[in-house]
Amino acid sequence: MRPSRRRLLSLAGVAPLLPALARMAAAQAYPAQSVRLLVGFPAGGPNDILGRLIAQWLSGRLGQPFVVENRPGGSGNIATETVVRAPADGYTLLLVGPANAIGASLYPNLGFSFLRDIAPVAGITREPLVMVLHPSVPVTSVAQFIAEAKAHPGTIKMASTGNGSSPHVTGELFKMMTGLSLPVVHYAGGGPALKAMIDGQAQVMFEPMSAAIEPIRTGKLRPLAVTTTTRAAALPDVPAIADAVPGYEASAVTGIGAPGGTPAGIVATLNAAVNAALADAAMSARLAETGGAPLAGSPAEFGRLLAEETEKWAKVVKASGAKPD
8 A cells, every 4th residue: 555645745754853863762761781981091090080980870870880991191182082983872981181171282283172072071070289399498378489489580390290281281370370480390190290299309389189188198298279269178278379379270170071962861861960979978078089079060061161171271381382291
């Protein structure tokens, strides 16, 4: 029996909607299998620890395994490009960190655009960095440090965890806003940089809270200020740099991204699950142990924050002449 003309017209009208309906159905069923969360740094580091905490939560919340896959190299660019090239189906995700916002301008020939090709899903934490000093530096405030550095230009060395790293550009922003001359000594990662600081080979460093807290507690390094605009819960007696340098702010923003074009329904499912983690007292306490404050919000809000961070660090990279190692 041949279909009527009206039936054919009806089917023709539905046909363009089929791809959208298929995407909606996929989003409603998500996740139907295990999900990869790519971390662009080695196992055991702060990024890896944070990724495993949130992956464990998502596994329990959404009923499928969320598996952390470490893809170190290129300051996170290898992992990022892997996610960019993956199908936009929600089964390959990226742990987004400060290296992404900095790398967008630090690496001029990337095969992708971070802001264009990675869809923001959810923020996880905003972590302060701590301006730490070797105990030999005879100051107790940011104002005194500025005066000391101006009185003896070039004598206070700044340790960096690598050219273009978050600690490096955070320090460069401080130099830009204060006009100080602080020779930079680059080390191959956080461990060697902290050792150099403790040994007195360098005298000042801007280190993420998660890495700085232990040498601070043992008295090997002295905290001078935090880089966020307000004091940090982990160091409530330490002031903010902004108290002495108005407008100064730097922090390590982390979250989850997905390949561009990932269906909005899948993004919304993941966003709701991450925000639930940040609202859970036990999970929030575990995240706080990594040094950061919860960064709840919508995908759009996280996207705006990433755009602001990328723009800010692009100016610092250009002004400082930072180059990838």
